[in-house]
Amino acid sequence: MVDDETYIQELYAEVLPLAGHQVVDQAFNGREAVDMYAKLAPPPDVVIMDVRMPIMDGLEASRQILHKHPRARIVLISADATVKNRAHEVAVLGFLQKPFSVEALLRVLAGPAAVDPAPRKTP
Numbered sequence: 001m002v003d004d005e006t007y008i009q010e011l012y013a014e015v016l017p018l019a020g021h022q023v024v025d026q027a028f029n030g031r032e033a034v035d036m037y038a039k040l041a042p043p044p045d046v047v048i049m050d051v052r053m054p055i056m057d058g059l060e061a062s063r064q065i066l067h068k069h070p071r072a073r074i075v076l077i078s079a080d081a082t083v084k085n086r087a088h089e090v091a092v093l094g095f096l097q098k099p100f101s102v103e104a105l106l107r108v109l110a111g112p113a114a115v116d117p118a119p120r121k122t123p
Contacts (some may be wrong), residue, residue, distance in 0.1 A: 001026045002033040002049040002058065003077075019106050029053045030061030037065050043072065046093065046109055051078035059083070062090045075108050084112065 001012045001023060009026050016023055021039045024044050030053055037043060051058040051106040062113070076087040078096040087095040094108040 002028075002030065002047060002053070002061065003030050004050065004053040008050070015102050015105075019109075021109065024032060030056030030064075031060055033058075033061045035062045037069065037072065043069065045073060047072065047074045048105070049074055049076055051083050051087075052078065053075055059086055059090055061086075062092050075105075 001009050003009050003012075013023050013026075023107075025036055025040060027036050031048075032055075033047065033049060034056070037047065049058040049062060058076050058078070062076060063073050065074065074089075074092040075094045075096065076083070076092050077096045077098060077100070078084075081097055084095045084097065096104060096108060
C-alpha cells in the first residue's frame with residue numbers, strides 16, 4: 001500500500017485481510033514505494049498506490065517500478081478523474097477514482113488481470 005494518509009493505510013490494513021489479502025508493507029510516498037518494491041522478495045501481487053503524494057507522485061513511481069519490473073501490478077487511486085488516461089498510458093493494472101467503495105477496490109483486485117496479467121510495455 002502506498003498512500004501519504006495514515007488513516008487510508010489503516011483502512012486498507014483492516015479491510016483487505018477480511019477479503020483474503022495480505023498487506024506485506026506500506027509506503028508513504030512514491031520514492032519509498034520504488035525503493036521498497038525493489039527490496040521485496042517475492043514482490044507483492046498488487047500495489048495499491050495513491051497518485052498525489054509528497055516527494056514522488058504515484059504516476060512517476062509506477063513508471064519507475066514498471067520500467068524495472070514490467071510484470072508489476074499496480075492499481076492507481078486518485079480523486080482527479082483526469083489522471084485516469086495518464087494512468088493507463090503508464091500501463092498500470094487499474095485505476096480507481098476517489099471516492100470509491102471497498103467493493104470496487106476488491107473487484108479490481110479480483111479481476112482476471114490481477115491474477116495473471118500479460119507482459120506490458122512501459123514508456
